[in-house]
Amino acid sequence: MSDETQTPPEWRNFYGRIRGKTLRSSQKTYLSEDLDTLRPEGVTRDENPERLPIEPAALFGDDRPVWLEVGFGGGEHLVHMAARYPEVGIIGAEPFINGVAMLLGKIRAAGVTNLAVHPGDARDLMEVLPAASVAKAFLNYPDPWPKRRHHRRRFVTAEHLLPLARVLRPGAEFRVATDIPDYVRQTLIEVPKAGFALVASVATPWEDWVSTRYEQKALREGRVPHYVTFRRL
Template identity: 75%
Template sequence: MSEHPVSPFDPNPPRRNFYGRRHGKTLRQSQKGYLSEDLGDLRPRGITIAENPERRQIDPATIFGDDRPVWLEVGFGGGEHMVHMAARYRQIGIIGCEPFINGVAMLLGKIRAAGVSNVSVHPGDARDLMDVLPDASVERAFLMYPDPWPKARHHRRRFVTPEHLLPLARIMRPGGEFRVASDIPDYIRQTREEVPLAGFALVADTAEPWEDWISTRYEQKALREGRAPHYVTFRRL
């Protein structure tokens, strides 16, 4: 990965390495249908360099049609948490980022089932989205059970590093909330160390979930395997 955050106005940003999976098991026919029929209308426009060669910023109001509060979920997995939040808080707009296409297909099926319309889906790297969102445009961000990258030499690939946290801090509104959930003690350790350095204050650090939490399949797997979930909340300074 690059050691320096990419400017949202840089027309020739450095090439980024991507280490996660983009494809998994063969998609079911219904999931292929979700991708072909639903994804196009839910994608925020102007994210890729090909679509936006000058890296101009996008206005979240054009995504949701008004100036409602915008939330961001980084790596939504199967989409349980994102759809739950969209259904519970209909007055907000939530953008989800996920490069794993199987997870995107799962999310689209949940969106159909829940009938929520206050969602937008970026099927790619969250860094590309953060590049083009305006300063102080996101009120709440979620990092729910991110890829742990357990080997020490891979810790720089984690989201809780300056390459990701500094762009996140730029797009977060002062006072905005950043939530992190993980069952990996060393990930929580790195989160506690790195996030405050990017301009956030620690608000809560607990084994008890948030009041509006919904347990995801990743959390259920952690509990089955004897790992204790942990929930950390930060506030943008």
């Protein structure tokens, strides 16, 4: 797949929540004061109708490795990884504004400075990232879409995986964490088709993993987490 010669759709379906409970005043403050400085420019169609590539180095001021987390939830994992790997720049994409607000509060508390936040669909971000510009990607506890007729909405479909494969450099690691056995099944089938090799599919988390609130909920409800690792070919 070529880099800058794609013709992205003018409109696409988006499934899932954008807003939840009423934001607290502190969360509204985080959004109004912090988001603009952390948000990558040139991702939305209003800002970049030609879908020209953005430069990841401009987000962090240097040519450090760039990682991507798709759907960061409340931001626990994203902030943990940013603090653990200060030499890396990490972009998080999340359309759920309540989750974005929670992340911004965690960023303030942790004082990390190597994060960028796209408050929207990860597909829009992947459209404008240059090919082979991302060194590692994470998909943690994605929306399971449990009904069979909704499985095509899952992230582990060609609509999402092919753009992800394009932006990942050869040899890049792609991690998936989920507590849904059927999501594991679909992941193991679909991800290799997009240009990935399976490295591991186990019940033991990665050495640098931090348990998120979604994982804690799964454990309380008796579901077993699963951790799958792929390598971009």
